[in-house]
Amino acid sequence: MNYKRFLIIFTTLIVCTVYLFAFSHFGALAYNTFLNPTKSFLKGTTIGPINMEGKTAQEAKELLTSEIQQWNDQLNITEEYMEKKESIQSSFILFDINETINRAESGEKNQIIVRIPEAKLKSVILEAFPELDEDSIDFTSIRRYLSEQAATLTSTDVNISIENFIAGEANNQAVVAESLRNDTSLTKGLKAFCKQISTIEIKNNTQFSLNDFLKKNQLKLSNKDVNIISSLLYELVLQTNFPIIEKNQSSNLPDYIHLGYEAKVDSALNQDFIFANPNKTTYTLTFQQIDNGLYVDMKGIPFAYKYNAVVKDKKTFSPKTIEQYSALLPEGTVNVKEIGKNGVLVKMIREVHNQAGELISSEMISEDFYPPHPRIEIHSLQAAKKDETPEDTATIDDKIDSTIDSSDESIDTNNEESSSTSPTNLEDGKSSETSDKSAKDTKKTDEIEKSSKSSDVK
Numbered sequence: 001m002n003y004k005r006f007l008i009i010f011t012t013l014i015v016c017t018v019y020l021f022a023f024s025h026f027g028a029l030a031y032n033t034f035l036n037p038t039k040s041f042l043k044g045t046t047i048g049p050i051n052m053e054g055k056t057a058q059e060a061k062e063l064l065t066s067e068i069q070q071w072n073d074q075l076n077i078t079e080e081y082m083e084k085k086e087s088i089q090s091s092f093i094l095f096d097i098n099e100t101i102n103r104a105e106s107g108e109k110n111q112i113i114v115r116i117p118e119a120k121l122k123s124v125i126l127e128a129f130p131e132l133d134e135d136s137i138d139f140t141s142i143r144r145y146l147s148e149q150a151a152t153l154t155s156t157d158v159n160i161s162i163e164n165f166i167a168g169e170a171n172n173q174a175v176v177a178e179s180l181r182n183d184t185s186l187t188k189g190l191k192a193f194c195k196q197i198s199t200i201e202i203k204n205n206t207q208f209s210l211n212d213f214l215k216k217n218q219l220k221l222s223n224k225d226v227n228i229i230s231s232l233l234y235e236l237v238l239q240t241n242f243p244i245i246e247k248n249q250s251s252n253l254p255d256y257i258h259l260g261y262e263a264k265v266d267s268a269l270n271q272d273f274i275f276a277n278p279n280k281t282t283y284t285l286t287f288q289q290i291d292n293g294l295y296v297d298m299k300g301i302p303f304a305y306k307y308n309a310v311v312k313d314k315k316t317f318s319p320k321t322i323e324q325y326s327a328l329l330p331e332g333t334v335n336v337k338e339i340g341k342n343g344v345l346v347k348m349i350r351e352v353h354n355q356a357g358e359l360i361s362s363e364m365i366s367e368d369f370y371p372p373h374p375r376i377e378i379h380s381l382q383a384a385k386k387d388e389t390p391e392d393t394a395t396i397d398d399k400i401d402s403t404i405d406s407s408d409e410s411i412d413t414n415n416e417e418s419s420s421t422s423p424t425n426l427e428d429g430k431s432s433e434t435s436d437k438s439a440k441d442t443k444k445t446d447e448i449e450k451s452s453k454s455s456d457v458k
Contacts, residue, residue: 042107047100048153061101064112067153068095074156079128081162082279083241084304086128092120093150114147121146129162131304131355138165163281163301173299176283177239177307179232182293184256189225190294193287200285202277202298207245210265211272226265228256230273232296234263236285237275238309238350240298244365245274253344253370260311260346260368305360306353317343319372323379331382340375 041052041060050067052060072090079086096113104110118139125142126134142165149158197217202208210230214221221229235258237244248264248271263273277283283300319340329335347367352360 041104044107045104045110047104047110048112048151050153052104057101060104061097064097064100068097068112071153071156075158076156077158077160079125079160079162081129081132082301082304084129088124088128092116092124093146095150112151112153114150116143116146118143125160125162129304131302132162136166137162141165161280163279166301173284174302175297175299176302177236178295178297179235179239180290180293180295181228181232182291184228186289186292186294187222187225189221190228191289193219193221193225193229194289194294198287200287202242202283202285204277204280204282207274207276209272209274211267215267223266224254224256227254227263228294230263230265231257231261232294233273233275233285235261235309236296236298238348238365239307240283241279241303241305241307242275242277245276246272247366248273249366249368249370251371259314259344260348262368306355306357308351308353309365310349310351311346312349313345313347315345317345317372319343319374321375321377323377325379325381327381329378329380331380333380335378337376337378338373341373343370343372345369 041055043053045052045055047060047064048067050063052063055063075090077088077090079088094115094117096115100110100113103113121143122134122139125137125139126132142160145160145165146158149155196219200208200213210226210233213219214226234244234247248266249262250264253259253262264271265273279300281301283298286297286299288295319342321340324337345367348365349362350365351362354360
């Protein structure tokens with residue numbers, strides 16, 4: 001009997017204890033939930049990168065709004081397509097703060113809910129890059145990328161590389177530049193080059209050296225063939241945003257190269273043609289033989305701008321005339337030894353246009369100068385003497401007489417040595433005098449001609 005009473009009392013005490021504990025705990029929770037809607041987030045609660053521990057819903061909302069505003073103030077969004085960059089506003093990025101707070105789980109890591117209307121995103125991108133095909137751009141992936149960047153609130157510099165979001169990049173390859181050389185006959189070496197090397201890949205952010213390429217592929221071509229290829233590549237690269245690293249020229253423009261487009265390559269002289277691909281995609285060069293000409297094109301993703309090569313500021317320099325004189329020519333006779341050649345100076349300019357054809361900028365790529373070749377004329381010495389002043393004539397004659405005197409002494413010495421070794425008679429002496437006189441006359445004529453040739457008149 002006492003055992004049953006004890007059990008009843010013990011059970012009652014247990015039930016009352018549980019009731020009091022549950023009422024104190026769950027009653028407060030029920031009160032906060034139904035009668036007082038404010039709640040505090042437990043330890044470990046984060047929304048995005050923000051720690052919300054101990055914050056009520058209202059406090060969390062205010063803190064999140066403040067953090068988003070601060071991020072927006074510092075945000076810099078850049079759209080980039082190939083070589084073109086545009087800064088855009090972030091007004092199309094919308095944060096659903098209320099929904100974020102309502103969905104937040106206490107004690108858990110929660111993401112910020114970001115909404116980006118696709119129509120607004122398309123409008124912003126296509127307004128900056130009207131040359132792009134809307135159907136080729138993966139806007140869904142761009143929205144996902146921007147939402148992930150915005151949800152973290154960490155990076156304030158957001159870059160959108162449009163070429164990374166072009167669907168089926170291989171299907172969007174186009175001819176972005178081309179060049180044709182059909183004014184010279186295609187040599188056997190160039191024909192073999194087209195067959196052996198049909199395509200060349202210029203990978204992103206790499207340089208291309210023509211000398212290194214020829215050496216790597218063990219191609220043996222004549223200097224003329226190499227220079228035709230290099231000038232063709234130079235003309236091609238000028239139609240792109242590729243920078244020219246090294247370009248050389250000769251002192252005389254070859255007749256098979258167009259003015260302004262020479263890019264001399266000579267491995268023996270360490271002369272090379274080098275350019276670089278600064279873009280994020282690969283471009284392919286294709287060589288073809290068309291009739292009897294050499295054709296090359298470049299395929300890849302189209303550029304944002306159009307590039308044109310323009311030869312400007314051509315200046316011509318007339319050759320100087322060099323007059324030489326000869327005693328062997330009759331009076332009044334003029335022989336042209338070299339006809340001479342005009343010199344020329346040109347500038348190669350690369351112009352950058354937008355898709356509407358408006359000039360954006362221009363850059364001087366090179367300034368080629370080919371010096372003039374002088375005209376050389378040989379005149380009669382008698383005509384030159386008529387034109388000379390007495391002082392000039394005296395000076396020239398003095399030099400000639402001085403030279404002849406020294407020659408006479410040498411001749412006399414030789415005669416003395418000759419007479420001491422062999423007997424001579426009077427007739428031999430006369431013959432010797434006649435020979436000496438003839439030698440002097442010949443010597444004088446030679447000295448006059450040498451002296452006249454050394455005094456060139458421009």
